[in-house]
Amino acid sequence: xxxxxAPGKLYIAGEYAVVENGHPAILVALDxxxxxxxxxxxxxxxxxxxxxxxxxxxxxxxxxxxxxxxxRDNPFSYIIxxxxxxxxxxxxxxxxxxxxxxxxxxxxxxDNGRKYGLGSSAAVTxxxxxxxxxxxxxxxxxxxxxxxAAIAHFTVQKNGSLGDVAASVYGGWIAYHSFDRQWxxxxxxxxxxxTLIDLPWPDxxxxxxxxxxxxxxxxxxxxxxxxxxxxxxxxxxxxxxxxQEYRHFLSDSRQxxxxxxxxxxxxxxxxxxxxxxxxxxxxxxxGSLSGVSIETPLLQKLxxxxxxxxxxxxxxxAGGGDxxxxxxxxxxxxxxxxxxxxxxxxxxxNLHVFFNHTTEEE
Ligand code: PMV
Ligand code: MG
Numbered sequence: 001x002x003x004x005x006a007p008g009k010l011y012i013a014g015e016y017a018v019v020e021n022g023h024p025a026i027l028v029a030l031d032x033x034x035x036x037x038x039x040x041x042x043x044x045x046x047x048x049x050x051x052x053x054x055x056x057x058x059x060x061x062x063x064x065x066x067x068x069x070x071x072r073d074n075p076f077s078y079i080i081x082x083x084x085x086x087x088x089x090x091x092x093x094x095x096x097x098x099x100x101x102x103x104x105x106x107x108x109x110x111d112n113g114r115k116y117g118l119g120s121s122a123a124v125t126x127x128x129x130x131x132x133x134x135x136x137x138x139x140x141x142x143x144x145x146x147x148x149a150a151i152a153h154f155t156v157q158k159n160g161s162l163g164d165v166a167a168s169v170y171g172g173w174i175a176y177h178s179f180d181r182q183w184x185x186x187x188x189x190x191x192x193x194x195t196l197i198d199l200p201w202p203d204x205x206x207x208x209x210x211x212x213x214x215x216x217x218x219x220x221x222x223x224x225x226x227x228x229x230x231x232x233x234x235x236x237x238x239x240x241x242x243x244q245e246y247r248h249f250l251s252d253s254r255q256x257x258x259x260x261x262x263x264x265x266x267x268x269x270x271x272x273x274x275x276x277x278x279x280x281x282x283x284x285x286x287g288s289l290s291g292v293s294i295e296t297p298l299l300q301k302l303x304x305x306x307x308x309x310x311x312x313x314x315x316x317x318a319g320g321g322d323x324x325x326x327x328x329x330x331x332x333x334x335x336x337x338x339x340x341x342x343x344x345x346x347x348x349x350n351l352h353v354f355f356n357h358t359t360e361e362e
Contacts, residue, residue, distance in 0.1 A: 006126035008118035009167035017253035022203035034123035082128035090136040092194040117322030122164035171356025179204035224321030238290035273312035280314035294319035
């Protein structure tokens with residue numbers, strides 16, 4: 001039996017802008033995992049058992065008289081794509097395909113099946129690609145693993161930056177620049193998968209940042225799940241109608257994340273906190289210009305409480321619910337902050353940054 005696991009993630013800064021090619025974001029991997037167990041099967045029918053999302057909820061709408069299901073919220077879509085992409089790669093490396101059973105488990109979803117928004121679709125994709133690479137004895141670097149998982153994830157979600165896949169592959173704190181997905185789509189038609197994986201991908205950059213020693217990361221969960229893909233769709237509509245404002249947002253965000261990255265490289269706590277606050281403002285403005293509720297009233301409360309205790313706080317990821325994050329000096333007393341969060345209906349998540357040791361040694 002092969003067991004592989006992949007961590008969840010949180011966005012620290014650069015959200016929405018990172019969806020555009022070459023724009024940066026900062027993310028962390030967290031010590032919560034999707035685990036995948038793979039056993040070779042002798043029978044003609046393979047089985048996939050997923051304990052992820054006990055109560056799967058699918059969104060659907062009508063297109064004429066047709067029922068159209070939104071596959072982007074269906075964890076099985078990511079599982080199937082991860083298998084298809086890795087097997088296509090295995091075939092192009094001359095491997096014979098085999099039957100297997102998969103069992104998937106996740107601690108990225110709360111006990112009662114609610115979604116924390118910690119990137120379980122990216123983590124499940126990465127865990128399966130890893131397990132299948134071992135099954136077919138394909139030795140892959142982190143870069144290749146990222147590329148395979150990114151192709152699988154992008155095929156399902158279509159509008160994401162793939163930063164969550166990068167965080168899940170590399171671990172720790174990363175600065176991620178999204179690659180040119182139009183280029184990828186064109187090349188997918190032109191070259192085989194093994195060639196595509198070997199090519200350098202335009203704009204793609206992943207930089208591992210030093211651990212910020214004097215900083216703590218606090219995470220608050222609002223209890224309300226949000227759909228990243230629907231929120232990104234809405235911002236994409238705003239982009240079409242308000243091109244000028246959108247361009248401003250992109251350049252401001254790029255500048256902010258680049259200063260923030262500098263803050264991490266130099267271990268400059270006050271620069272880091274300053275840029276977290278600046279990024280929050282940019283996202284608040286994007287939300288109010290577009291009418292998209294990125295910072296919900298509860299996320300606003302989460303930030304206000306953290307700021308009272310000298311924490312630099314903001315929404316994480318697409319917002320609209322899910323989690324908020326706080327970067328706060330290591331020696332700052334936080335029990336009062338956590339109590340106030342709980343009183344406001346915000347659940348502190350006791351999670352830590354996960355460092356992938358194989359990556360650190362590379
Ligand atoms: O809400 P999350 O944690 O899935 O983050 C989404 C971040 C966006 O930049 C809004 C979208 C993306 O794919 O990068
Ligand atoms: Mg989210």
